[in-house]
Amino acid sequence: TIPISVRISEFKQKKEKFKLITFQNIESELNEKELLSWHKLIRVLTHEINNSISPITSLASSLEKLFVKSEKNISVQDVDEKIIKKTSEGLQLITKRGEGLINFVNNYKSIASIKQMDFEKIKVAELLYNMELLMRNKLTESNIVLKIEIQPIDLEINADKKYIEQVFINLIKNSIEAISDSKGIIKLNAYKTTNKKVIIEIQDSGKGIDPSIMDQIFIPFFSTKEKGSGIGLSLAQQIMQLHGGSITAQTLLNTGTKIKLNF
Ligand SMILES: Nc1ncnc2c1ncn2[C@@H]1O[C@H](COP(=O)(O)OP(=O)(O)OP(=O)(O)O)[C@@H](O)[C@H]1O
Ligand SMILES: [Mg+2]
Incomplete structure (x- = not known):
């Protein structure tokens, strides 16, 4: 397989509508990114x-x-x-x-050493409410309110329960660590896109991520925290990839961060 990017643009010429579809081989761009990640990883390893x-x-x-x-x-x-x-x-x-x-x-x-995934049908509601239960002590300790919204309520995903829970623990931990004031909110929002893909978002009211480091947060061992090991997000990314999905981050400095899991 070769990774390609597909772009579709529509235009009109002499009253006729045209669709221009371009395919671009982006393998070399990906390799370059991978190489960059390797260099950064080696820098962190040698530093540590x-x-x-x-x-x-x-x-x-x-x-x-x-x-x-x-x-x-x-x-x-x-x-x-x-x-x-x-x-x-x-x-x-x-x-x-x-x-x-x-x-x-x-x-x-x-x-x-992430091993073989063990997929099963999981009710998103069960998964998220279990997470709330698991993190409740930590959340109340830090004065953070967790809100869960699932639409429709019987939403299901095909996932490895242990690994997916690991992802949520890491993401919720990150959000808790990003919230320093006394009125923090973390929202877990699950829904289906028009093409039937399940999305679960975790949004916090934390300090956000500086745009200058946005491209590094998924790199193994990258951390801005004094005691952080920089494992959480890279582990989450690997696990999502093994689910045939992906993970993306959006952030606004001093407003909060939204991590999106695409199943
Ligand atoms: N919700 C968030 N809000 C603000 N910054 C975040 C958030 N999630 C991740 N980050 C940034 O991304 C970096 C990498 O996150 P990651 O979870 O991989 O490592 P860590 O939290 O630093 O360490 P570890 O998870 O191993 O304890 C963090 O150090 C932090 O700078
Ligand atoms: Mg973390």
């Missing part, structure tokens, strides 16, 4: 690994110096309270950094 490894190496090296005097190992008598304290603190820090890196690698694995 360096951030953990550099302090580990420099700490280990300064700890080592505590035990060496004029190029010889110190003897037991030279070990005092101060050396023990410094060593213990240093080892704790090294452990922490190492654990951070292991966490990071495990997160990476969760992106790379």
Whole structure:
């Protein structure tokens, strides 16, 4: 298969109507985008690994110096309270950094190891109300009202329940994290398009996304949060693609964000 973009334009000439249909092979554009994503991904990976490894190496090296005097190992008598304290603190820090890196690698694995989808018919109402139940504590804690609208109410999708729930958890989490004032709203809106496709939108009243980073939010490990791992949206995108669907984002700075899931 080759990816093509199709454009249809209508025009009139000498009172006759014409339809101009253009097909364009966009494979090279896609490859270029993919390459760019790879470069960004590698930048994030190396940044994260360096951030953990550099302090580990420099700490280990300064700890080592505590035990060496004029190029010889110190003897037991030279070990005092101060050396023990410094060593213990240093080892704790090294452990922490190492654990951070292991966490990071495990997160990476969760992106790379999505398994076979297990499709079943799912009632959208059941799915969304379950999500509300699951997130209720977090939502009330943050003073956020969740509104659910489903039209028609018996709307169904063909999806892998576990993975789709994962998508919603990630999206709702993002919305909660984007809302800082006390009167936040998150809307879950499900409907059918004229060509019978199901759309589920999640809209928040959060701080929005800066237009300059809009093209990066789906890249694995891209995050603007101090403690974010940048996994949520890229995982959601992969899962939607495996459902034969897609995910898009619209945002207005300081007004909110709408994430659209197309099934
Ligand atoms: N609803 C939203 N409102 C504002 N910004 C958002 C929203 N959703 C995503 N973003 C932006 O997109 C970035 C990537 O989101 P993603 O969920 O992939 O990672 P994360 O939330 O930073 O970390 P993680 O999900 O792994 O904890 C976020 O850091 C944030 O800048
Ligand atoms: Mg997230």
